Amino acid sequence: IYGTFLTRSGVLADFSVHSFVDLGMNGILVGFMLGYFLLGLGVFFFSRTPEKVGKPLNYNIFSRDFIMFSGMALFVILGLVVLFWSSLPLITRYLTPNPSAADVSTYNAFAFPFAIIISLFLTFSPILMGPGLKVENMKSRALIAVIIALVISGALFLLELISITIAIAALIYLSIMIIYLSEKSILKHVTRGFILSAIGIIVALFLGVRQIEYLFFIAAALIAAGAHMNIIVQYLPKRPDLAGGHLCHFGFGLMLVGILASSAFSVNEQVVIPRNQQSAAFDYAIAYHGTGGSIMQKDNEILLTLEKNGSQVDARPKFFYIQRMESMMKKPFIKKSLFYDLYISPQDIQELPHSPGLKLAKGESARVEDFEFKFINFDMGSHGASEGISVGAILEVTHNGRIDTLLPRLFSNPNAAQGGPNMLSEPAKLTGSKSYDVHIEQVFAGEGAVSFSIPGLIEHSAPDRVILDISRKPAINLLWLGTTLIFLGMVMVIYYRFKKQ
Incomplete structure (x- = not known):
């Protein structure tokens, strides 16, 4: 609710594209925050009854109570x-x-360091039960x-392989x-955790990860996930009835790896594509065919086609103006795959000085270099049952x-209803x-x-061009898988808790 206040009050309007300008609703937003805060306090105090007696914290570091308390304190x-x-x-x-x-x-x-220690x-x-273990020679x-730990973390820091914050986290x-x-x-x-961690590090090294900080993070997260497996x-x-919590923790470990991979190893390219032309990014040929409507129209789509290895996909990111926010709204198109997601986000559409190419009326002639062109007449007809009507010159x-x-x-495009261009050129x-063509x-x-237009001889300039930010986020499915497992584990815990009652 506090986050809603920050984004809706206009406080973050100058710092975040996801924030709103001041909507004049700050009194209502503050009222909501106070209301829910008081409601939470009321539930907390009125739910405490003499029958519910707590127990003192067990300070044995080999006890589950201490581990759970430490984890919650870190959160x-x-x-x-x-x-x-x-x-x-x-x-x-x-203040300023x-x-x-x-x-x-x-x-x-x-x-980053908090996540490493929470993984610990x-x-x-899941291993420690009851009052905990009694360990001999604890001080030594x-x-x-x-x-x-000091030697390892200190050496890595002195060699400038890790930062000071990661060195402290590694020491702990x-x-x-x-x-x-x-x-x-x-x-x-925890043997299974180390096996899963080793597999993860080998895969990361194979994919080109060399930063010690990232390898350490991956190892810590996968050891935590494997311990619950x-x-x-x-x-x-x-x-x-006892598996829900462990499923949550297993999912949390996978989610951490997904967060790191999809953010730290995300790769961006920016391309500029004139209308009816194409550009390349991440082995895709991306063609721009204009927009589905006006940018003043809500949910206006940018018409793109992605081609790779002979297969085509229509991409429809959204780009339109919102009067209430006095800003452009950009909604990326996401092409999902098993190992990575491709995000195509529109940044701007720029109008260009328009040149119609070689324009001829019936019977009119024009000379270009060694060629003389004369437009005789139109040729109207059908381009086949599937393609529809065509017009020739x-x-x-x-x-x-x-x-x-x-x-x-030019012939009508049978796929125009799916967002493609209305006419295709032959x-x-x-x-x-x-x-020449x-x-x-x-x-x-x-x-x-x-x-x-005759490419190489007479160019037809595009009326506009689109600027796209294209990013490839690897292993993001690990993030969604981990999040899903956390949700399922939470549902299992709630279900069996109510079932027991």
Whole structure:
């Protein structure tokens, strides 16, 4: 609800394209926030009854209580940090003359190490039961673990392979991991996690990942996911009521890997495509055919065609003006595949100085280099049962004393209803010292005239061009798979909790 206030109040209008200008509803938004805050406090206090007696925290680091408490505390701290940085435009609005906002790198700088340490607690939460383990020689084990972790993280930092924040996270992670793994009863339970982690690192190295920070993150997330994998397999058939939480944690580990891969390894290209021309990006030939309507029309679509390996896909990103927000709305087209998603986001449509090419009326002639062109007449007819009506232009061409008759055509597109161009060109071949294709660009029926383009000889300039930002996000399906598993696990937990009651 606080996030809704930030985006709808106009506080972030100068910092985020997803934010609204001030809608004059701040009183209502603040009222909603206060109402839900008081409602939450009321539920919290009135639900506490003498029958519900809590128990003191178990400070044994080898107990599930301590692990769960530490994990929740980290989430609370992370939430408070996110709350602070999200509120920075609101805070600086009243403290400084120039409000400022945190950029994405600021969020990543603290969220990255937090995610690594949270993965550590997720790894051991399914293993520890009851009051926890009693470990002998705890002080000496802890000292050895800290020394080993300090040497490893310090060396990586001094070699400038990791940043200071990741070095601190690595020190904490490795220290606690070594302490826990010194117990053989714990080591055997996380074997699957290490196997899954090793597979993930091998795949990442094969795909070209070389940054130590990213490999460390992937390893930590997959160890956490793998630690729950064995328990899920055991519980789902026999005790599904106990499997929901483990399914959530397994999904969380996969989600972390998906978040990293789809953001850190996302690749962007920006292309500029004049109308009825194409450009290449990520092995796709992308053609621009104009727009489905006016940019002042809601949900106006940009007509694109993607071609790769002989197969075509129609892409329809949306680009239109919203009067209420006084800004352009951009909705990307997403082409989904197993290993990556391709995002095609329109950035702008620019009008271009328009040239009709070679425009001739009936009986009119024009000379271009060694060629003389004369438009004789139209040729109307059917282009076949499936293609519909066509219009041709009888063109007489004189070159070096030789006269040729050409018949380029335009015919109606049978796929126009699916968003393709209304007319398609069937060029005629013109031969001279070089070979050219003669296209009909436009028919001026009222004037009895036609405009032609001959690439390489006479160009027909496009009326506009589109600027596209194209990004490829790898492994994003891991993010959605993890999110789905978290949701399913949550549903299972709620269902069986109510069933027991």
